[in-house]
Each structure stands twice: as structure tokens, then as C-alpha cells.
Amino acid sequence: MASVNIDALLVKSGAEILKGKDKMVEMQNGCICCTLREDLIENVKKLAVEGRFDYLLIESTGISEPMPVATTFVSEYDGKSLLGSVARLDTLVTVVDALNFLRDYEMGQMLVDREELGAEESDRRTIAQLLVDQVECANIIVLNKVDLLAERRICHVEGLLKRLNPKARIIRSTFGKVDLKLLFNTKSFNMEEAQEMPGWYQELQGHHVPETEEYGISSLVFRVQRPFHPQRLDGLICHGLDDRIMRSKGILWVAGLDRSLIWHQAGRTKRIEAGPYWLHGNVDLLEWPAETPPEYREALYGDMRQEVVFIGRHFDKESFEKRLENALVTGPEFELGPDAWREWPSRFRERFSDGQAKATLRKRRAPSKKPMVLGKIAKALRKRKRGGA
Numbered sequence: 001m002a003s004v005n006i007d008a009l010l011v012k013s014g015a016e017i018l019k020g021k022d023k024m025v026e027m028q029n030g031c032i033c034c035t036l037r038e039d040l041i042e043n044v045k046k047l048a049v050e051g052r053f054d055y056l057l058i059e060s061t062g063i064s065e066p067m068p069v070a071t072t073f074v075s076e077y078d079g080k081s082l083l084g085s086v087a088r089l090d091t092l093v094t095v096v097d098a099l100n101f102l103r104d105y106e107m108g109q110m111l112v113d114r115e116e117l118g119a120e121e122s123d124r125r126t127i128a129q130l131l132v133d134q135v136e137c138a139n140i141i142v143l144n145k146v147d148l149l150a151e152r153r154i155c156h157v158e159g160l161l162k163r164l165n166p167k168a169r170i171i172r173s174t175f176g177k178v179d180l181k182l183l184f185n186t187k188s189f190n191m192e193e194a195q196e197m198p199g200w201y202q203e204l205q206g207h208h209v210p211e212t213e214e215y216g217i218s219s220l221v222f223r224v225q226r227p228f229h230p231q232r233l234d235g236l237i238c239h240g241l242d243d244r245i246m247r248s249k250g251i252l253w254v255a256g257l258d259r260s261l262i263w264h265q266a267g268r269t270k271r272i273e274a275g276p277y278w279l280h281g282n283v284d285l286l287e288w289p290a291e292t293p294p295e296y297r298e299a300l301y302g303d304m305r306q307e308v309v310f311i312g313r314h315f316d317k318e319s320f321e322k323r324l325e326n327a328l329v330t331g332p333e334f335e336l337g338p339d340a341w342r343e344w345p346s347r348f349r350e351r352f353s354d355g356q357a358k359a360t361l362r363k364r365r366a367p368s369k370k371p372m373v374l375g376k377i378a379k380a381l382r383k384r385k386r387g388g389a
Helices: 008-013 037-050 066-073 101-107 127-136 149-165 200-202 208-213 230-238 294-298 317-326 331-336 348-352 375-385
Strands: 093-097 140-144 169-172 216-222 243-250 259-266 271-277 306-315
Touching: 008 317, 066 127, 093 101, 093 127, 127 149, 127 169, 127 259, 140 149, 149 169, 149 216, 149 243, 149 306, 216 375, 230 348, 243 271, 259 348, 294 348
Parallel strands: 093 140, 140 169
Antiparallel strands: 216 306, 243 259, 243 306, 259 271
């Protein structure tokens, strides 16, 4: 990232090139999964052909997102050969700074606010978003600098990491020292499984991590087939959910909208995006996917629902759930029906209704208007309904 390759300078000044056979190839000012992808593939292929190496370690910049890098390891895409043709992605490892993780997570800073991170001025991600992305997709989490923390504080950080990614193996370290046998040739990466690792996804399936509650980390799954009142939901978001909620994600049903909304929150960062259109009212019942839960077929408003996971520490789940319920439409309001709901003032309808090209709170491009099932979230729910959790 950025125009100066600091890592290359450090490698040049502090490393020996073995027996004069090797040379260092600098790749800079780009992303290895897009602008630098061809350079990376070309150089890895050259190393593979030589047959001198057993394992390749790729350390991308600290502000990169691991999953886009992982997708480089498919065999081919759009007729072009990728890394998967010469190498197998074995493990995704994320190193967590135990001393500063919680502080950075909760500060709400943008990446560009921290000059030392080297983010481009156009990068609009927050530090909390990046930390979540890096933790949720890891096979192995190396919890570093544990020598600087008391045992209970270490367990507290581990509790949060287990909630964010229940399937990852957590290895404690000091000065980054880890037995390489724990990292190399573990055969732990699987693309489909990686997409199912996040804690919010596991919670939707009913997979809990109860031991983390000893350290105050707990979760709440909010499920109800009644819409949020747009103005009350707006007020709930504007006044803040709860400072103790550290991660949340799921599907929202807002009265007056024919499509779902996808809710994301990491630390102090909150985001709502336009989600897929509901099956109800958009797709003939006979054409609904076979795996659609039967209760949705029989419900008055079909698959329309709230389905959100909240992960927090030391938060009053009963009180918080009551706040969510108070933002829903009341019984009499529910009886009014969709035609009346569309007459209510709603900034959600202004931003996410048909005809709005920029259908996210952060002005990201809207997804296709073609009716579709709700991706990974729907997949998790279908598994749960079939008794898999």
C-alpha cells in the first residue's frame, strides 16, 4: 500500500539472499488481489516451476482484507489461470495485538485517521471494520503481546475473538514467536467454511460459545415477524444502540419497504445496505425456493422478518431487547397494513426504495433488483430449520 515500500527497504537491509540464486521482486502501490494480481501470479508460478520451495508465506499489508486475497487461490477465473493452478491455500492467519485490540476496536476511527497505517485518502473503512474482517475469516488467530496483559484481560480479549470467530484456533504469543508446526501445512482453509466462520453466522445457526460469558461476552438473536416503524428505528439508531454492543449483523424489515435491509455494526461504526427483495410480494408462492421454511409460506407476510445477531459485553440483554421491541410497529399499526405504512415519513424509503440508485447509507452501489434469497444469512436459517443446529 502507498508509493513507498517500507517492508522492501527493511528486507533489503536486514536479509541475505541465499547463495546468490535469488533476487527480490518488489510489488508495491497496489493490491495483490486486483492491481498486483498478475505480478503475484507470475512470480509465484516461477517459484513453483523451480521446485526448490515447499511452502510460500504471503504477508500482505496490515490494512488488507484477507478474503479477497484468498480468492486469488482459485485455479482460474474468467478463463485466466490464477494461483490455484500452482499452489493450495493452506491457512489464513491473523495476528491480533492483545494490548491494543479493544482500544482500537472501540475508538471509531477511520483508517485514514492513523497516518502510520498508510491508507489512501479515498479509503473510507473504519479500523473496527477492518479488525472484524481480519478476525472473522481467520483459521488461526495469533494473540500477540500477551506478556503485557494480566491473565483475566487476556481471557477477556479471547472471549471476544471466540464470539467473532468461534471456529478459529487461538494461539497466544510473545514477540510473535509461534511454533511453525502450528501454522504450516495445517490444511485448515476451505473457502465454503471460511464464509461460515463469523460469529454472527454461527449464532443464527444456534451455535453458541458459552464459556465466553464468564468474561462478560454474550449474544442476543433478535427474531420477530413484525416490521420496524421507520421513525422509531431511525430514532433508535441515531440515539445509539448500546455502547456495550461490539458486533451485530442481520436482516431488517422496515414498514413501507418491499425489500430487506442488511444491518452491519462493528464497534462504533454502523451501516445499513439495501438487501435483496423479499420473496413475499415479489415472487409467486409456487416459485419460492424448495428449501424455504414452511412457516414463511404460511405467514401473513411470508419471509419478511427481523433476524439480527448482537454480540456485546456486560450488556443487559432483556433491557436491550425491550428497546428493540419498542421500535417495532404496534398491534394497531400492524393491522393498518402495507398501503398505510407507505404513507408514513421514512428516510429508509427515501434511500432504499425503487428509483434510488444510491441505495445505502454510505452511497454504495445497490444490488440487482432481481428477487433473490438472502445469501449466507438465509442459508444459515435454512440449516437451522432443517434441524442442523
